Amino acid sequence: MRFDTGYVRTYTVQVNITLSIDEQLVERAREKLRATGKSINQEIREHLEHIVGDDEVERDIEFLARTAGLGKPEAGWKWNREDAYEDRLKWPRP
Numbered sequence: 752m753r754f755d756t757g758y759v760r761t762y763t764v765q766v767n768i769t770l771s772i773d774e775q776l777v778e779r780a781r782e783k784l785r786a787t788g789k790s791i792n793q794e795i796r797e798h799l800e801h802i803v804g805d806d807e808v809e810r811d812i813e814f815l816a817r818t819a820g821l822g823k824p825e826a827g828w829k830w831n832r833e834d835a836y837e838d839r840l841k842w843p844r845p
Contacts, residue, residue: 770795 777791784794 780791780794784791
């Protein structure tokens with residue numbers, strides 16, 4: 752069975768979250784983050800992205816599994832061990 756998805760669109764929607772955090776804690780965090788040029792909002796967003804980072808790894812693995820072997824090597828090219836390990840043979844590096 753095939754579905755016609757030509758008319759489907761994906762939209763990114765931002766969500767506002769209300770947090771209950773001690774005011775002094777927020778001010779201390781603001782001061783530290785100011786030195787790095789980040790906002791509290793940005794820091795929390797990056798932390799959440801880090802937490803769900805495992806999903807990205809799973810998606811990457813799924814993508815690699817789907818696309819492995821789909822490349823077309825140059826005509827006449829053949830894998831050879833010496834080429835694959837050429838950099839390793841140059842040890843130690845300067």
